Amino acid sequence: MMVNSSNHVVIAGAGIVGSVQSLLLARSGFDVTLVEARQTVPDAGGLNVRTVALSCRSRQLLENSGLWPESLGCAIREVHASERGGFGSVRLTANDLDVDTLGYVIANAELEASLMQQIKDQPNIDFVCPGKATLVANSDHDVALQIGSRKLTAALLVAADGSHSALRDSLGIAASNKDYGQFATVANIRCQRPHQHIAYERFTEYGPLAMLPFGDRQMAMVYSATRECTDHLRGLTDTEFLASIQRSFGGKLGRLQSVGSRVVFPLQLIVSSAQTLGCSVLIGNAARTIHPVAGQGLNLALRDVFELAAQISPGQPIAAALDRFSISRRADQQQVISQTDRLARVFLKQPRLIDKPFSLLRSTAMVMLDGIPAFRKRFGAANAGLRLPSDNSGLLRH
Numbered sequence: 001m002m003v004n005s006s007n008h009v010v011i012a013g014a015g016i017v018g019s020v021q022s023l024l025l026a027r028s029g030f031d032v033t034l035v036e037a038r039q040t041v042p043d044a045g046g047l048n049v050r051t052v053a054l055s056c057r058s059r060q061l062l063e064n065s066g067l068w069p070e071s072l073g074c075a076i077r078e079v080h081a082s083e084r085g086g087f088g089s090v091r092l093t094a095n096d097l098d099v100d101t102l103g104y105v106i107a108n109a110e111l112e113a114s115l116m117q118q119i120k121d122q123p124n125i126d127f128v129c130p131g132k133a134t135l136v137a138n139s140d141h142d143v144a145l146q147i148g149s150r151k152l153t154a155a156l157l158v159a160a161d162g163s164h165s166a167l168r169d170s171l172g173i174a175a176s177n178k179d180y181g182q183f184a185t186v187a188n189i190r191c192q193r194p195h196q197h198i199a200y201e202r203f204t205e206y207g208p209l210a211m212l213p214f215g216d217r218q219m220a221m222v223y224s225a226t227r228e229c230t231d232h233l234r235g236l237t238d239t240e241f242l243a244s245i246q247r248s249f250g251g252k253l254g255r256l257q258s259v260g261s262r263v264v265f266p267l268q269l270i271v272s273s274a275q276t277l278g279c280s281v282l283i284g285n286a287a288r289t290i291h292p293v294a295g296q297g298l299n300l301a302l303r304d305v306f307e308l309a310a311q312i313s314p315g316q317p318i319a320a321a322l323d324r325f326s327i328s329r330r331a332d333q334q335q336v337i338s339q340t341d342r343l344a345r346v347f348l349k350q351p352r353l354i355d356k357p358f359s360l361l362r363s364t365a366m367v368m369l370d371g372i373p374a375f376r377k378r379f380g381a382a383n384a385g386l387r388l389p390s391d392n393s394g395l396l397r398h
Contacts, residue, residue, distance in 0.1 A: 006142075007030050007155060008033070008154040008155055009031070009032045009033070009154060009158060010033045010143070010145055010147070010157050011035065011157075011160060012133040012161045013284070014127070014129065015160065016052075016115065017284035017301045018158070018160035019112065020067060021309070023125070024065065026124050029313070030155075030314055031126075032126070033152075034125055034127045035128045035133045036128070036129040037161075047187075047189075047218070048188070049108075050107070050109065051107055052106060052108055053106075053212055053295040054073070054105075054298065056099050056102055057299065057303070058302045059101075065306075067114075067115065067118070072104070074213050075100075075101040075197050075213075076101060076104065076105065076212065078094070078196075079091070079199045079200075083204075084202060084204045084248060102199075103199075107214075128148075131148055133145050133167065135171065135280075138157070138277065138278040138280050142279055156280070156281070158280075158281055158308075160284045162286060163268075163286070163289040165282065167280075168272060172277075177269070177270050180269070180291060180344055181227060182230075182344075183225065184223065184266075185223045185225065185233055185263070185264050186220075186221065187262040188214065188219070188221065189221050189256050189257075189258070189259050190259075192254025193217070193254035194217055195218075196213075202249050206225040206226050206229035207229070208343075209223045209225075209249060210223075211249060224291065233262075234262075238258070241259060242259055267344075270288060271287075271337065272287050275287050275326050276322040276323065276326045279322070281308065283301060287301075287304070293343045293344050304329055307328060311325040
């Protein structure tokens with residue numbers, strides 16, 4: 001692919017975020033070099049498939065751009081939130097927000113495969129895998145990089161290389177790191193009863209337990225628990241693990257019958273001190289990694305991706321456009337980070353007698369939220385990535 005450096009973009013990281021970004025920028029006329037360090041590994045499938053939750057708004061953005069495969073995903077039509085041992089609960093339905101669905105649970109591999117096919121069909125995307133983009137120089141005019149033995153100059157560098165971004169470090173952008181002292185245990189569970197497209201968030205004494213509908217009588221589980229609880233779960237057999245989750249979750253889905261492979265990773269809040277510098281921009285987890293309690297990480301990243309594509313165009317000054325992008329996205333980013341961090345801290349409490357009044361307050365808040373439609377609607381709209389008409393904007397713009 002012959003490239004003009006003034007229209008050339010290098011994107012490091014070919015996950016969902018980097019892949020969507022490459023397609024959007026290629027369609028707007030940029031020549032894109034998409035670099036991925038790791039060879040793709042086939043998904044194990046079945047109960048071992050990796051999943052992610054996307055909001056209603058994320059579906060809209062992807063679908064309007066032709067990037068959403070028609071048969072993809074399991075719809076979430078209701079969300080039930082409750083506290084184990086508490087009396088409060090919240091139920092939110094798609095009807096509350098006048099939408100068909102609140103969100104979707106999708107198989108990573110299916111969306112990634114669909115995006116990769118479109119990348120291969122796009123003549124102005126050069127996909128380099130395995131490969132590594134190394135920063136040589138960054139200014140307000142261009143970026144100098146080395147990819148393998150090739151040295152090149154680009155108008156823009158998009159770093160989508162994950163939470164521990166090497167390019168973020170090379171750019172000299174600092175990142176704050178808050179350790180929640182929690183670990184996420186992720187697994188798929190087959191249940192006795194059909195899920196009826198209901199997602200559950202169960203706040204236990206050890207952390208939030210999410211059960212998301214996916215497939216036939218199958219739930220995608222994310223248990224964000226303390227180190228002690230996670231260490232205990234690690235040592236259990238599948239039968240013991242299911243029994244433990246059953247005690248925490250309850251019997252809404254009948255008996256929990258089987259579980260796929262379990263993956264555990266630490267939970268941190270990582271926020272870069274700046275998202276843009278010169279002609280470089282951080283996207284996705286490279287810009288911020290947030291707690292999964294509200295499932296907002298990828299959804300927030302996708303809103304960044306689409307806004308970036310809307311702000312820049314070939315032949316125009318990139319650094320100035322990145323400044324506009326940073327300003328336009330700041331309020332949404334700060335709100336999601338703050339709300340997610342607050343939720344994570346509120347439900348991090350250990351089961352102690354001194355915490356009983358605090359637990360009572362949480363249960364009372366849930367009752368109030370469930371009983372006041374306006375509050376419930378605003379809470380649900382935020383998590384679905386939507387704005388209400390009272391926000392003077394309707395839905396976020398297409």
